[in-house]
Amino acid sequence: MSTTPIGLGHFAWGVRRQASPPVGRAALVVATLSVAACSPADLTTCGPGTHLDGSQCVADQGSDTDANGGSDTDSSSDTDGALPEDTDLPPGDPDVCDDAHAAWPRLQPAVDAAKNGATLWVCPGTYSFVVIEGKTLTLRSTEGADVTTIAGTTSHPAVSVDTATVVLAGFTLTATIGDGNDPVAALKVDASTVTLAHSRVASVTSGAFDVDLVRADQSSLTLNDVVMEGNRFHGYLLVSQYGTLNAHKSVFRDNAKDAGAAPGVIRLLDSTATIENNLVVNNALGSPALGIADDAASSRAIRVAHNTFQGNAFTGAFGLSSVIQAGPLDPEIVDNIVEGNDQAYGIVTTVRAPSNIQYNLAYNNHGGKDFSFALGATHNISEDPLFVDVGGGDFHLDPASPARDAGTPGAAANDVDGTRSDIGAYGGKDANW
Numbered sequence: 266m267s268t269t270p271i272g273l274g275h276f277a278w279g280v281r282r283q284a285s286p287p288v289g290r291a292a293l294v295v296a297t298l299s300v301a302a303c304s305p306a307d308l309t310t311c312g313p314g315t316h317l318d319g320s321q322c323v324a325d326q327g328s329d330t331d332a333n334g335g336s337d338t339d340s341s342s343d344t345d346g347a348l349p350e351d352t353d354l355p356p357g358d359p360d361v362c363d364d365a366h367a368a369w370p371r372l373q374p375a376v377d378a379a380k381n382g383a384t385l386w387v388c389p390g391t392y393s394f395v396v397i398e399g400k401t402l403t404l405r406s407t408e409g410a411d412v413t414t415i416a417g418t419t420s421h422p423a424v425s426v427d428t429a430t431v432v433l434a435g436f437t438l439t440a441t442i443g444d445g446n447d448p449v450a451a452l453k454v455d456a457s458t459v460t461l462a463h464s465r466v467a468s469v470t471s472g473a474f475d476v477d478l479v480r481a482d483q484s485s486l487t488l489n490d491v492v493m494e495g496n497r498f499h500g501y502l503l504v505s506q507y508g509t510l511n512a513h514k515s516v517f518r519d520n521a522k523d524a525g526a527a528p529g530v531i532r533l534l535d536s537t538a539t540i541e542n543n544l545v546v547n548n549a550l551g552s553p554a555l556g557i558a559d560d561a562a563s564s565r566a567i568r569v570a571h572n573t574f575q576g577n578a579f580t581g582a583f584g585l586s587s588v589i590q591a592g593p594l595d596p597e598i599v600d601n602i603v604e605g606n607d608q609a610y611g612i613v614t615t616v617r618a619p620s621n622i623q624y625n626l627a628y629n630n631h632g633g634k635d636f637s638f639a640l641g642a643t644h645n646i647s648e649d650p651l652f653v654d655v656g657g658g659d660f661h662l663d664p665a666s667p668a669r670d671a672g673t674p675g676a677a678a679n680d681v682d683g684t685r686s687d688i689g690a691y692g693g694k695d696a697n698w
Contacts, residue, residue, distance in 0.1 A: 372415070376402065387436075389413050394421040397429050406435030410465045414439060422453040434462045442471040448500070454481040462489040469496040480504040487511040490698070496520045501529045501552070505536040512540045514698045518658075521549040522580075530554040530577075537565045542698065544660060544690050545574045552579075553590040553613075554606075567596035571672075573660050573690040574602065575652070579609040579631075587613035587637075588630065595621045600672040602650050602660075602689040603627040603635070611635035612645075619643070624673050626650055626688050646671065650689065661691050668692075 372392040379385055384403040389412035406413035417423035417440030424438060438451040451466045452459070459481070466478055477500035478493065479486075485508060492515065493502050502517055503510070510533065522528045529552035530545050545554050554574050557567060574588045588603045591614040598621065603611040611627035614637055625645045627635035635647045651663040662669050672678065672686030672693065679686055679694060686692045 376404075387413055391416055394418055394423050394425070396421075396425045396427070397431050398427045399429055401430040403432040404434070404436070405432075409435045410437045410463065413437065416440060417450055422449045423451050425449075425453045425455075426457045426459050427455045428457060430458045432460045432462070433464060434460075435464060437465040437467055439466070439468045442469070442476050448476050449480045450476050450478050450498070452479040454479075454484045454486055456483050457481075458485045460487040460489065461491055462487075464491050466491065466493040466502070467495050469498060471498040471500070475499045477501050477504045480506070481508050481510065482506045483508050485509040485511075487513075488515050489513050491515040493517045494519050498522065498528050501532045503530065504532045504534070505538060506534045508536050510536055510538040510540070512538075512543055513695070514542050516544045516546075517548060518544065518546045519548065522551050528552060529556055532556045533567065535565065536567075538567045538569075540569045541571050542690055542693060542696055543572045545572065545577065546658075546660065547576045549578050549580065553587050554609075555589045557589075557591045557596055569596060569598045569601065571600045571686075571688075571690060571693040571696065572602075573604075574606060575604050575655065575660060576606065577609065578607040580607075587611070588627075589613065591615070591619075591622075595619050598622040599624050600678075600686060600688045600692055601625045602668060604629055604650050604652075605655075606630045610637065613637040624671065624688060626668050626671070660689070662687055662689060 372387070372395045375385060376395055376397055379400075379402060381400045381402075384405060387404055387406045389406070389408050391414045393415075394417050395415060413435060414437040415423045417438070419442065423440055424433065433452075440450040442450055450469045450471060452461060461479075469478055476498060478496060478498060479488075479502065481504070483506070486505060488503070488511070490513075494516070496502070498520065499522070502520060503512065510531075512531070517530050520528075520530075529550055530548060531540065531554070532552075533556065540555070548554070554577055555569065555572075557569075569589065577588065587610040588606050589598060589601070589612045591598065591612075595614070595616045598612065598619075601612075603625065604627065608631050610632075611630040611634065612622060612625060614622060616638075619638060622638075623644045626648065627645070628647050628649055629635075636645060640647075646667060648667040650668045651666040653659040653661045653663055666687075668688035670685040670687065672688045674685055677694070680692055681694065681697050686694070687696075690696070691698075
């Protein structure tokens with residue numbers, strides 16, 4: 266493949282490499298994976314704050330057009346930069362963040378200029394909110410979520426996606442909410458297909474405002490290896506309405522409600538969902554950790570399997586809550602551990618004799634109310650799961666745990682080592698995390 270790069274902004278032809286990017290700088294590598302060689306056609310148009318100079322988009326001198334259409338004379342809100350295309354550079358290679366290539370002062374113009382189907386490599390730094398509309402696009406950080414942040418404002422979520430197909434990988438999404446803010450803080454998805462992977466949603470503060478952190482409406486949303494932690498909020502951490510939600514190998518921990526709020530972790534409203542191999546631990550909540558609200562006539566498929574809910578506290582004016590609350594349907598709720606949650610019942614359903622809630626372990630929830638139904642032949646148990654180290658945050662199972670080899674039987678459900686599946690977040694065929 267040709268490695269001749271395209272200049273974006275100030276950068277012209279050629280690549281000058283250095284060992285690492287300067288402190289306080291960030292950059293973008295724009296790569297289109299569907300072509301064998303790079304050409305100026307990889308840019309649809311020049312982005313805001315730039316103009317066409319021959320075959321290149323060159324930044325306007327002394328000005329930058331922001332994502333709201335305004336103009337300013339500096340880029341203090343972003344650690345800046347954009348890099349040329351170089352498809353042979355692997356993820357995480359610091360050479361792609363050469364200071365000589367820094368040209369885009371904001372993330373939004375690079376997103377706007379990228380051709381449909383492109384991949385944008387984003388170098389370390391803190392970027393202002395971004396809006397992605399009507400295209401297929403992948404944004405990947407070069408060095409991971411710890412050093413690459415997209416920050417929302419009092420009037421915009423960190424990332425908004427509308428009628429698009431988007432992959433976001435390796436970012437921290439955050440925001441501070443103020444009066445008049447959009448009711449979504451970190452990631453807002455409308456009529457789109459979005460994957461958020463290897464990322465964090467952290468340090469969001471919503472004050473007195475009813476705000477969800479991640480919400481998808483009439484969309485397909487996938488979370489894989491996402492940590493949502495240290496947020497103070499009023500709404501839900503994750504909401505899917507009239508769409509599809511897939512959450513895998515993700516952690517929801519140490520999030521707290523504001524005074525008088527009734528937040529929860531995951532809310533499903535008339536949505537198809539697979540929620541599997543996740544940890545939901547040590548959150549201060551006012552609504553169910555997982556609330557499933559569905560039309561009684563709906564035939565949507567919902568699978569909640571191999572999750573661990575532990576040490577969540579439910580307080581507030583609404584009184585007792587529940588950890589998992591299922592509506593009029595009989596969703597598949599299997600192989601979960603629900604243990605030690607304060608002021609909350611364990612697994613609650615309005616179905617008097619559920620047939621699809623099996624092989625779960627619920628223990629030591631409020632008042633010993635672990636299940637809302639008689640166990641009968643459901644293979645659910647109520648025993649201490651014997652985690653390795655709750656205080657140290659290790660929710661693997663002790664060798665003597667009753668949850669070991671107690672999950673759904675059958676080869677298709679076996680653990681990765683071929684034995685019968687364990688109950689909890691580290692059991693099942695996909696528990697290699």
